[in-house]
Amino acid sequence: MPTTVILGAGIIGLSTAHSLTLLAPPEHRIHLVEPAPELFASASGKAAGFVAKDWFAPAIAPLGNLSFDLHRALADKHNGRARWGFSESISYSLDHDDSLSTTSADDPTDPSDTTAGDTKGGGGGEPERASIDGQNVDDQIPVSGRNGSQGQGGLDWLLNNVSRATVVEGDVVEKAQSESTGANDGDDLPHWLRAKPEALQLISDRKSTAQVLPRQLCEFLLEQCLAAGVTLHQPARATKVWRDEHDPAAVTRIRVEYLGPLAQTSDGRARTVDIPCDSIVIAAGCWTPQVYTTLFPNANRIPRITHLAGYSVTFKSKYWPPVRLPANREALKGSAPNPPAPSGPGAATTTSSSVSALVQSNVCHAIFTNAGGFAPEIFSRANGDVWLGGLNPASTQLPELPTDATLDPGEIERLLAVGRALCGEDIDLRTEGLCFRPVSVTGRPIITRLHEADLGDGAKPGGHDGAGGVYVATGHGPWGISLSLGTGRVVSEMVLGRETSADVSALMKW
Numbered sequence: 153m154p155t156t157v158i159l160g161a162g163i164i165g166l167s168t169a170h171s172l173t174l175l176a177p178p179e180h181r182i183h184l185v186e187p188a189p190e191l192f193a194s195a196s197g198k199a200a201g202f203v204a205k206d207w208f209a210p211a212i213a214p215l216g217n218l219s220f221d222l223h224r225a226l227a228d229k230h231n232g233r234a235r236w237g238f239s240e241s242i243s244y245s246l247d248h249d250d251s252l253s254t255t256s257a258d259d260p261t262d263p264s265d266t267t268a269g270d271t272k273g274g275g276g277g278e279p280e281r282a283s284i285d286g287q288n289v290d291d292q293i294p295v296s297g298r299n300g301s302q303g304q305g306g307l308d309w310l311l312n313n314v315s316r317a318t319v320v321e322g323d324v325v326e327k328a329q330s331e332s333t334g335a336n337d338g339d340d341l342p343h344w345l346r347a348k349p350e351a352l353q354l355i356s357d358r359k360s361t362a363q364v365l366p367r368q369l370c371e372f373l374l375e376q377c378l379a380a381g382v383t384l385h386q387p388a389r390a391t392k393v394w395r396d397e398h399d400p401a402a403v404t405r406i407r408v409e410y411l412g413p414l415a416q417t418s419d420g421r422a423r424t425v426d427i428p429c430d431s432i433v434i435a436a437g438c439w440t441p442q443v444y445t446t447l448f449p450n451a452n453r454i455p456r457i458t459h460l461a462g463y464s465v466t467f468k469s470k471y472w473p474p475v476r477l478p479a480n481r482e483a484l485k486g487s488a489p490n491p492p493a494p495s496g497p498g499a500a501t502t503t504s505s506s507v508s509a510l511v512q513s514n515v516c517h518a519i520f521t522n523a524g525g526f527a528p529e530i531f532s533r534a535n536g537d538v539w540l541g542g543l544n545p546a547s548t549q550l551p552e553l554p555t556d557a558t559l560d561p562g563e564i565e566r567l568l569a570v571g572r573a574l575c576g577e578d579i580d581l582r583t584e585g586l587c588f589r590p591v592s593v594t595g596r597p598i599i600t601r602l603h604e605a606d607l608g609d610g611a612k613p614g615g616h617d618g619a620g621g622v623y624v625a626t627g628h629g630p631w632g633i634s635l636s637l638g639t640g641r642v643v644s645e646m647v648l649g650r651e652t653s654a655d656v657s658a659l660m661k662w
């Protein structure tokens with residue numbers, strides 16, 4: 153019976169398991185092994201959840217495209233909006249220096265302000281100067297496109313501490329801007345941001361960017377996997393690959409050792425299970441090199457994966473989610489016998505006659521800016537949160553497990569200072585996070601079947617008829633959520649010996 157063991161239950165391991173449940177014949181067994189005592193404590197559960205279709209370098213572009221389509225299709229099929237906050241998203245770069253609105257009087261949700269959406273803060277007055285950590289920030293995010301700072305793998309922006317907005321192609325921006333003259337554009341502005349519309353530059357439209365809640369997406373994928381018969385071993389780790397030397401017909405097995413409360417049997421022995429396997433997929437994010445060297449101690453080559461830490465906070469803003477008026481308010485008067493209760497802060501300032509006309513906005517936002525000496529990325533999400541990150545200290549050490557990460561309160565304060573400057577003093581902190589992006593030396597993901605020769609002379613699943621063997625899927629850096637479903641698809645196709653749905657040949661070099 154064909155069996156695949158996937159090491160790592162982050163979004164890449166989960167997407168692979170999920171795709172295998174859809175593509176493999178029913179007798180194909182799938183195991184997921186995860187050592188952390190808490191699921192989704194890694195980047196896969198804490199990321200912003202921004203998803204893009206065409207923000208990638210040529211080597212990654214086919215995968216980005218496939219993945220974006222799969223995100224949409226999955227959300228359409230399983231009500232992704234309700235289950236993991238899937239939403240179209242509009243992206244802007246924000247010239248922060250010119251951005252702050254003037255007074256609290258320009259409440260963006262005030263329905264009596266018929267200019268809302270066109271001229272937030274249009275009541276006049278000089279904007280406050282942006283000053284965060286005592287610094288005035290003058291730079292507008294450069295939207296330079298591929299020839300600017302994207303480099304080989306699209307990671308230069310991250311390592312140079314600027315925003316991912318710098319990788320957007322000039323033609324993508326132009327296209328978004330030329331198509332942005334629709335009647336709803338004003339309504340789609342990020343009114344929760346203390347920014348003047350003229351400080352916002354549209355860089356991508358709702359057709360090419362989206363937003364998800366990564367943790368909820370992981371939960372959904374896992375739920376689907378378990379329902380399809382995938383076995384989850386957690387907390388547990390794989391300790392060796394072995395085969396009975398004396399039995400020429402013996403199959404290769406992987407030993408999985410349980411951890412934590414499951415570590416010992418009732419008679420005090422280590423609890424282990426040996427799983428016969430045809431395929432091993434290493435999808436352990438930043439921990440991939442450790443997994444690899446544990447299982448293949450004599451390997452000639454080791455996938456070179458480092459890590460880049462990222463701090464984040466999520467908070468509630470009283471202006472997100474917005475309440476907004478449809479273009480023709482009169483037409484709606486009296487037409488909604490059971491109006492939805494307005495959940496946004498605008499409810500407080502809304503007249504009762506207009507309540508019936510309030511509708512929730514459908515679109516989320518991605519904001520890229522410069523502030524506080526770094527390049528904040530801010531995302532409004534469909535569950536009513538705002539996610540803020542972009543503080544990526546290069547010196548932060550990788551913990552033994554994602555659950556061992558220790559936050560520096562000073563970094564959280566830096567993020568919150570930016571959050572207050574951009575979203576108001578009264579933001580309500582919900583979560584704080586520190587997690588780690590897996591980064592390869594090329595800046596591109598590594599998605600490949602390994603050559604047996606590279607694995608050294610120990611036991612290994614060899615595969616047959618083009619299917620099976622040892623695979624690595626990692627190094628997605630700042631794009632693992634976006635590229636997850638496509639990665640899962642192509643890895644599962646490789647495992648099954650099929651042609652891949654996207655050309656990932658450039659990602660097989662490592």
Ligand SMILES: Cc1cc2nc3c(=O)[nH]c(=O)nc-3n(C[C@H](O)[C@H](O)[C@H](O)COP(=O)(O)OP(=O)(O)OC[C@H]3O[C@@H](n4cnc5c(N)ncnc54)[C@H](O)[C@@H]3O)c2cc1C
Nearest residue numbers: 160162163164195196199200201202437462631632633634
């Ligand atoms: C602050 C921040 C914001 C981000 N925002 C976005 C975004 O908006 N959009 C986007 O596309 N991407 C984003 N990313 C990137 C994205 O989160 C990552 O690329 C992605 O989560 C990587 O997924 P993964 O499954 O490879 O790794 P991980 O999520 O790290 O999962 C690896 C798993 O392997 C497990 N593991 C550890 N040791 C072992 C072992 N010995 N055996 C088996 N398993 C092991 C870990 O416990 C973990 O569960 C962001 C990242 C950060 C840090």
